[in-house]
Amino acid sequence: MTDKPSGSGGGRPPFSPHPGLPGYTGKQPSSRVTLSRGGAKVGVSFKAKEQQQEEEKKRQLEKEAQTAIPLEDRVFAALGTKDIPESAVFAGFIEKIAPRVALADTSWTILEAFSNIDATAEKVSQALRANAYYEYLFTKTIESISKREEMPSLEGAVVLLGMQNFRNLILALQMSRTVHGTHIEFDKEGKIKVSPKELLKYSIKTEEQLLASRSEYSDMGFAAGLLFDFLAQIIGAIAEDKKRAMAFLDSSYSHGLRTAQIAGELAKLIPDFAFQKYLFSVCLIHDLGKVCMGILDQEYFAFSEMAKKNEWPRAVRLFVEQERFGTDHAVIGSHLCHQFRILRPIDKVVRYHHAPFLLKSRNRNLQQLSSLLCLATNIASNFKKVDKADDPVFALWKGPEIQDFRLDSRAIMAAVSKVTI
Numbered sequence: 001m002t003d004k005p006s007g008s009g010g011g012r013p014p015f016s017p018h019p020g021l022p023g024y025t026g027k028q029p030s031s032r033v034t035l036s037r038g039g040a041k042v043g044v045s046f047k048a049k050e051q052q053q054e055e056e057k058k059r060q061l062e063k064e065a066q067t068a069i070p071l072e073d074r075v076f077a078a079l080g081t082k083d084i085p086e087s088a089v090f091a092g093f094i095e096k097i098a099p100r101v102a103l104a105d106t107s108w109t110i111l112e113a114f115s116n117i118d119a120t121a122e123k124v125s126q127a128l129r130a131n132a133y134y135e136y137l138f139t140k141t142i143e144s145i146s147k148r149e150e151m152p153s154l155e156g157a158v159v160l161l162g163m164q165n166f167r168n169l170i171l172a173l174q175m176s177r178t179v180h181g182t183h184i185e186f187d188k189e190g191k192i193k194v195s196p197k198e199l200l201k202y203s204i205k206t207e208e209q210l211l212a213s214r215s216e217y218s219d220m221g222f223a224a225g226l227l228f229d230f231l232a233q234i235i236g237a238i239a240e241d242k243k244r245a246m247a248f249l250d251s252s253y254s255h256g257l258r259t260a261q262i263a264g265e266l267a268k269l270i271p272d273f274a275f276q277k278y279l280f281s282v283c284l285i286h287d288l289g290k291v292c293m294g295i296l297d298q299e300y301f302a303f304s305e306m307a308k309k310n311e312w313p314r315a316v317r318l319f320v321e322q323e324r325f326g327t328d329h330a331v332i333g334s335h336l337c338h339q340f341r342i343l344r345p346i347d348k349v350v351r352y353h354h355a356p357f358l359l360k361s362r363n364r365n366l367q368q369l370s371s372l373l374c375l376a377t378n379i380a381s382n383f384k385k386v387d388k389a390d391d392p393v394f395a396l397w398k399g400p401e402i403q404d405f406r407l408d409s410r411a412i413m414a415a416v417s418k419v420t421i
Contacts, residue, residue, distance in 0.1 A: 086326070087325060087326025087327040088296075088297070088326065089293055089296050089297050089300075089325045089326060089327055089332070090326060090327045090331070090332070092296040092297075093292055093296060093332055093335065094335075096238055096296065097234060097238075097292055097295065097296070097336075098335065098336075098339050099178075100178060100179045100230065100233075100234050100237070101178075101227070101230050101231075101234070101336060101339045101340050102178065102339050102340075102341075103339070103340050103341045103342060104174050104177075104178060105130070105131070106127050106128070106130065106131045106134055106170060106174055107170065107171050107174045107175070108341050108342060109126075109127035109130075110124055110127050110167055110170055110171065111167075111171075111219070111222075111223050111226075111342050112342070113127065114163075114167060114219050114222075115219040115220065115223075119163070121155045121156075121158040121159050121163065121166075122155050124158060124163065124166065124167070125154045125155050125157075125158050127170075128154060128170070129154065134170055134173060134174065135154070137173055137184075138157065138166070138169065138170065139151070139157070140186065140190050141161070141169060141190065141191070141192065142157045142160065142161065143190055144189050144190035144191045145160075145161075145191075146160065165196075168196040168197065168200055168204070169192075169196050171196070171200065171203075171226065172184070172192075172194075172196035172199040172200055173196075175199065175200075175226075175229065175230060175233060176199065176233070178230075179230060179233040179234055179237055180233070180237055199229060199233070200225075200226065200229050201229065201232070202225040202226070202228035202229045202232065202253060203222045203223070203224075203225035203226040203228070203229050204222075204225070205225065206221045206222060206224065206225030206284070207219075207221055207222040207225065209221070209257075210222075210280065215280065217276070217277050217278075217279075217280060217281075220277060220278060220280065220281045220342075221280050221281060221284070223281060223342045223343065224280070224281035224282075224284040224285050224343065225284070227285055227288065227336070227340050227343065228249065228252075228253055228285075228288070230340070231249060231288065231291055231292070231295075232246065232249060234295065235249065235295060238295065239294075239295045240298055241298055241301070244294075244298070244301055245291070245294055245295055245301075248290070248291055248294050248301060248304075249291050252287050252288060252290060252291050253284070255287060255377075255380060255381075256283055256284035256285060256286065256287065257284065257421055258380045258383070258419070258421045259283040259284075259286065259373070259376045259377045259379075259380040260279070260280045260283035260284050260376075261419050261420070261421050262376040262379050262380055262415070262416065262419050263279055263280075263283045263372055263373060263375075263376035264279065264280065265415035265416070265418050265419060266372055266375060266376060266407065266412065266415050267279055267372060268415070269407055269408075269411050269412075269415060270368070270372070270407075273368065273372075274365035274368060274369065275346075275349075275365060275366070275368075275369045278343075278345060278346045278349075278369070279369065279372070281343065281346070282343075282346045282349050282350065282353075282369065282373055283373060283376060283377075285333070285336075285337070285343065285350070286333065286349075286350050286353050286373055286377060287329060287333065287377075288333050288336055289328070289329030289330060289331065289332035289333030289334070289336060289350070290304065290329040290333075292329075292332045292333075292336060293325060293327075293329055293332060297325065299324075300325065303320075303321070303324060303325075307320070314354065314378075314399070318354060330350060330351050330352070330353060330354060331351065333350040333351070334347045334348065334350045334351035335347070336350075337350050346369070348362070348363075348366055348370075349366055349369050349370045349373060352370050353370050353373045353374050353377065354374060354401065355401055356370035356371040356373075356374050356401065356402060356405070357401060357402075357403075357404065360404075368405075371402045371404075371405035372405070374401060374402050374405075375397060375398065375402055375405065375407070375412075378396060378397045378398070378399065379397050379412075379416060381396075382396040382397065383416075383419075385413075385416060385417050386413055386416070387413060389409040389410070389413070394409065394413075397412070398412075
């Protein structure tokens, strides 16, 4: 008679580690150890525990990898925005326009020098010494007009040509090179075939207007006008409907001038107003994103005309613009300013000029400038001289986007009454 094994195994023979020994079953050993406690079985599987630890380690690694991804990418992924196709207009801007408005070092240095009251021939000539090519072209121009037997020094040549003429010459040369990738042609006498004044129509016109009004910041007005000149050259280089695009550019310039004059009057109502230096320039160029979109997609012209004809509310227009073209003019305008380095300090103001409240947590001074621009462009787009705050047009001026921009209604109406453009 065979004895039954003790314990709760129920007749199962004990495991023997080696063949030939009593009780050897030929089965592989189990990692499970069964303990008896008051008739209940308590099991611990070492294999399951190892698997659990591996899974926990895997989850930890995935968590660390997730936190290493930039926050904006994680948000975009959660919202599914990675699946949205890239805007053809925005891609076209990056490829065709952005490189052509990238302000070259020499031009930027000269504009910076002229923005200081103590600009001298010595200071601006230093910018030329850093670029042998444009120094050669400048010297060639001086040779064609100088009657002296010996060439003057570089500083003397700047004085001979005149500070502003020197600035206009170098900017025109570099603009032509940047936009068209070609050199300006010279005639047999060494003179430029196309006058710099013909290439810099907007910038020179803007500067003259500001000098006539005794503005302290005619230099920044010149820089803003220069961006119009760049776009005029870009229209000539890549726009399909050049005539329509130029008309759109002129319209944007006129709207910018009116917006700037209105903003100038409104700014007088704010004693502690910051960024006065950039007020005129940001008003002038704030809608140039529309011009870029029209250059890249002719349908934008028809869209803009339809929106104006049907008097779409601004919120509706911006929504449809985003849906139809995959971007909007404020985004394009902001990137335009960023590329055109002299206007980089105001790129965020252009970006949020229809939603200035979004700048509240970033920079209060920029929000103030953006709010003033928003109010001024609302007034310019719905221009009317009113004397009662309950006039329906007043609601079009001060919308919900600038509710926290507090200006007295009567003061606003009085400021608008002074606008002459």
